[in-house]
Amino acid sequence: MFRFVNISPGVTFRIRNSAAIMRVSCAYNRDDEFLKALGGAMKVALFATCLLDQFFAGAGVATVRLLRSLGVEVDFPKAQTCCGQPAFNAGHWDEARRMARHTMAVFEGYDYVVLPSGSCGSMLKVHYPELFEGLGKEYRRAVDLSERTYELSQFIVRVLGVEKLGDGLEGRALAYHHGCHALRELGVEKEPILLLENAGARIVPWEADRECCGFGGVFSVKLPHVSVAMADRKIDTLPEAEALVSTDAGCLLHLAGRMKRRGKPIPIRHLAELLWEARNAA
């Protein structure tokens, strides 16, 4: 299963083992040539996620261009649909398993599956193995996919080892919303901030930046009043910023929808779009 890559004469390492990549490669400058060798050797699939596919299509385009600019050959398996998280979270695990089986089949054979989303990312990485616990072969398949799954910013920082994309965000003041599953289930915390700040952006302090926005998928329509009260707490504490950024489309949709209804919207931007701007503006 593992493929070996020659980055430069005498250095060979395992693609799958990102820790090893970090160790071996720390001596190397992440120049374009290096990234091309690294990225070109990986088979990477983009899981756009259904929410982003439908509501943040531009962020999907940005993800592809960004990854390509980092030397990664990225594929978009066309049979992908929804990871099944709404069914899973609501307790309908039989249905969730059907969707998970579909998704596992779609992403078979790729070295990495990259998602511009923390929530769907954690569905694949954390919850698929739970969903197939005790089911032998399918469990092992779920664990295998889990090990190959990364949220976008985490993939860039941890797997590619890139911490600076460019200077394209010089002077931008951004508010960053830490989506709950990205933050607490995947540990995506420093990566997005690092990438944004290293591109010149200023992340404005926000006391509620780690609090849930109240979306919660089906929660938002099952308990809409509690849900928007949670969004209001986010919005009421939101400092002045030119845009609200997050790696999760669901949170962004919810906060944007509520801000618009209250009549004081600030622009919302998906992290992938800003990272592409960071890279591309140069």
Added chain:
Amino acid sequence: MPPKAYPKESRALLEARPEVRESVTKAALHFHNNRERAYGEVPVEAWRDFAAQTKEHVLSRLDRYLEQAEARLREKGVFVHFAEGPEDAHRILGEIVRKEGVRLAVKAKSMLTEELGVNAFLASQGVEVWETDLGEFIIQLAEEPPSHIVGPAIHKSLEEIRALFAEHLGTPKDASPEELAAAARRFLREKFLKADLGISGGNFLVAESGTLVLVENEGNIRLSTSLPRVHVAFVGIEKLLPRFEDLSVFLQLLARAATGQPIGTFVSLIEGPRRPGEPDGPEVLHVVFVDNGRTAALADERAHVVLRCIRCGACLNACPVYRQTGGHPYGFVYSGPIGEVLAPALLGPKDAYPLYHASTLCGACAEVCPVRIPIPKLLLYWRERAAREGLLLPFEKSLVRAYAEAMVRPSAYRLASKAMRLFPGVLKSETLPLVRAWTRLRAGLEPSPRPFHELWEEIKDEG
């Protein structure tokens, strides 16, 4: 009101009394920030591991530790009882009340006695009963249940408390918090001195030494358990600790998790009634071990971990859902994240429905829990059981089936994607049932002009 009223009650509260949201958010965040700081001062991850493992160990040998605790307590002259549920507890308490001729009882704050409805029972027996914790005293005057495990009156603003005290205790309408506390103290002091019976819960009970441990900040528990002639302590069977030295971690961890204090201001270690020559303490001490659903919860391989809970309230403070309303809409003694998983464990998933759905699974609770209860995991477990046991509306099940059916067929997914763009009004409708639940409080959803999977066709060959 029962848990099933949560959707209606939470909405009503948010609409009719927005000031509750403000009080609760402010107080809960205050606790939360203090806990955060207090955790940071000690090797808290190691403490949490120790506490979780110790509790898990006790739960795996609960029968043995209960027998050990009972033997130690009896050796020290304590009367030990076992109550399966409220009826047992009432019967035991009723016998004590009659035997001792109790007319007036003072109560230390105890969530277990809320579970058992002790106050209402005592009133029915003609016993005057007073809550002596300031927060509990406030809500007793207001005739409300506690809204928080640690701060029962967390939902009350100063103005409300002023009005309440003016009405009941005759304090000035603009009394300062200090004056209000002094008035309560004056009122309660008389009750302490006259009471025949003191009732408490128990934070911990050490099995090897038969020590009942009570933690507080106001001194009212110490008075309640030492001034009256009779002391009855209701202790959940899950409150046992194996060794006395375990307290060194648990006492500190509990206080840090609950309020951010290094330790509770008053820690009472009670080992029996007053001995000859001792200046104070009750003549008679009863410990009532209460099950009330705990054995059934213990038998559940997955859900039993909820019994590790030490009732610190840290998960409530961390919970953005709880912070919007406080505890009342939950319709259960325990609210917030721990209530959402204790309710189905103690009442069963049917009676607890839909409390375990009152969460976005954000995980803030598990992040702070001193005994590492994986609350989001338990919420998912109960949701899965509820769906499997047919507790959800049939309509939801068919909807989910149809959705799954579409999602395993890429062609159906793409068709739905096209349809959504052909009828853009659907997602903005304010009348369609499901859509309305979104659009009433938020602007309608606007899909991208073209979905990404179509754009991919154009960019896939880009350089």
